[in-house]
Structures are given as C-alpha cells and as structure tokens.
Amino acid sequence: MSKILVIEDEAAIRRVLKKILTEESKDYIVEEAEDGLEAMEKIKEEDYDLVLCDIKMPKMDGVEVLQATKKIKPEIPIVMISGHGDLETAVDTMKMGAFDYISKPPDLNRLLNTVRIALDRKELVTENKRLKKKVVKNYQMIGESKEINHIKEMIEKVAPTEARVLITGENGTGKELVAHWLHQKSERSKGPMIEVNCAAIPSELIESELFGHVKGAFTSANKDRAGKFEAANGGTIFLDEVGDMSLPAQAKVLRALQENKIQRVGSDKDIKVNVRVIAATNKDLKNEIEEKNFREDLYHRLAVILIQVPKLNDRRDDIPLLVEYFTKKVAEEQGTQEKEFSKDALKLLKEYDWTGNIRELRNVIERLIILGGSKIEQKDVELFASK
CATH class of the missing domain: 1.10.8.60 (Helicase, Ruva Protein; domain 3)
Structure with missing residues (x-):
C-alpha cells in the first residue's frame, strides 16, 4: 500500500485528485490537508510515500512545505501543483528538491504517470537504504592479520576508482564480502549492486539473465525483460563464479566491457550501459584459458586489479x-x-x-x-x- 498526502486549499480540487488516485489503484491510500500548517502536522506524525502539494495556499505556502519537509523527511518525493502563474516558481522548486510539478488543471495521464514514477523511486530509495543497512551488518571484514589488512588496504586504494577487479580464492573465503566492500566504498555506492551467480544459472539461460530478452526470443519469453547489466546501470555488477560462464556468454560480456553496450537476446538493438564489473572465481582462470574454457581476452579485461583472498x-x-x-x-x-x-x-x-x-x-x-x-x-x- 502507498500512502499519499494531497495538500490543496481548494476542496473541489482535493476531491478530484483523491478520486482519480483511488480509482487508479486500490493500493493508494489518499489523505488530505487544506493548508500547509495542517500538512506539516500530518507529515511529522505519519510516513507518506508521496506528497502532492499546491504552491499557493494560505497560512503556509507550498514552497515552505517543501523546504520544511526536506529538512525532516528528505526521502519523501514531493510533486508540486502549480497554477498558470506559478510555473516559474514550480521550476524553482525542482532546484529545491521537488520531484516534479503538475500544472492545473492536471492532465490525467501525466498526473498518474508522475505518481507511479515517484512511488517507484521512493520504493527504490527505501530498498537501497534497507540493503545498505543489511550490507553494513552482514558484510563486515573481521580480522587484523597481515593477510586481511593487506586486503583492506587494497580495497581502500581500488574502491574509489573505476578499475575492474577480479577476486580469487577458495570457496568460503569471503570473496562476496570483498566485492560488497568495493562497491560500498566506491563512487557508485548510491547506485545498485547486482549479483549474478554464474554457476547457479543454466548455460542456456545465462545470456538472458545477463542481457535480458525480447518477447518471442525463445519459447517461454512471453514479454520483454531487462537483464542484470541494465539493472546495474549506474552501479556495480558482481559476476560471482565467473569461471563457470559459457563461452557464448563470455563473448557478449567482452563486448559489453569493450563498448559499454549490450543487446537483449532476440534483438539487434544496442542498449548503452554504465556499470562497473567486479568478478570472482574459485578456479585457476589461466589454467581454464589453456583448457580453452575461458577467453584470454576476457580475462585481461576483468583482471585489471587482482585480489587474492587468503584461506582461513x-x-x-x-x-x-x-x-x-x-x-x-x-x-x-x-x-x-x-x-x-x-x-x-x-x-x-x-x-x-x-x-x-x-x-x-x-x-x-x-x-x-x-x-x-x-x-x-x-x-x-x-x-x-x-x-
């Protein structure tokens, strides 16, 4: 359920907005406030997923509501509602942190689309915060030995860069932990970290998992689907057990690294992606190269920085x-x-x-x-x- 607060001094407009939203989705709980002061009391007491706020109101106008809300609950997306004479002010509120603005009378499609996008963004922000708390709690690097301090020093040096990292080590040594630390200490930490266990995905599905597919690309492809590289756009993709990836998938990963482009399975359309790749394996990739199981050119693309995680x-x-x-x-x-x-x-x-x-x-x-x-x-x- 998504909780939405409509702040508007004109009762008729409040009723229309509430009717539109509640008819759009049964998951929308819509509350009302007739002025800024009443709205701020509600915002302090309740957790809202979205606020729709008129700009011109008595007692406390929309700009003041926006500024006050950003101080106490900055994560709430606020969509400003502007009259024809308020457009310049509405644009200024975007610089102050408003998510968007809608002109009166509101266009139905634009209103609902803006609401959906704002709620999706709020959900992503909330999920990212939850995951970061989980990461901080579950991915602690414990130890003060010479070997583990060397790993910590490597992470501090490498994490802020865009360099690709290949993490090697036996099963159970903590390769995933190192990958999470690299992401959390990087400039991309506010973006997603998408994990792919290459060993757990059947070889015939790995390309679809990584790059997505279009409807009809294969028997069970009944709709378009984005892959992990698209999901990681702006963040990090962690290719765990990369040594188990099929050769056809390796070729596509190599292209993605060379050109920052991917193609969904069944499509010839290029999609630009901006991801940092961190890979891990328990295999000796140089031996795998000799055995013709791993591409040497991909190895050199992945292994810009090598981090060997020691055995316990x-x-x-x-x-x-x-x-x-x-x-x-x-x-x-x-x-x-x-x-x-x-x-x-x-x-x-x-x-x-x-x-x-x-x-x-x-x-x-x-x-x-x-x-x-x-x-x-x-x-x-x-x-x-x-x-």
Missing part, C-alpha cells in the same frame, strides 16, 4: 576475532544468550584444518552455540567440530 588456514590469528563475531551473530539470530569459549577451545579451533574456510567456521560456531554447554570447552569442539 593462512590467517589463523584472526580465528578468535571471527569466533567472537559469529558467536554474537548466531546468538542474535537464534534468540539465545552468547556463550563464552574457553582458552583450550579457542586453541583447538585455531589448530583445526579449515578446508571450508570461514563458511565452515561459521557453521561450526552455530553448531557449538546450539549443542554445546553453557561454556564452550575443548571437549565440545572435539565433539561438534569433527568432520
């Missing part, structure tokens, strides 16, 4: 910090109390052969929190961390 066995000094982090995280997720690890338990965890890397450590900690005693001892680790 190569950064054992970070294990106590990781144990502390996962203990808090698992306890929070499970709704249980945190548990203390004895020195002997931590010593044993540091000596363990972590073939599954950080992902395996996380699973072991969760197992210990759920099945271990009130304090995790060496015997618990011996029992529940065994392969």
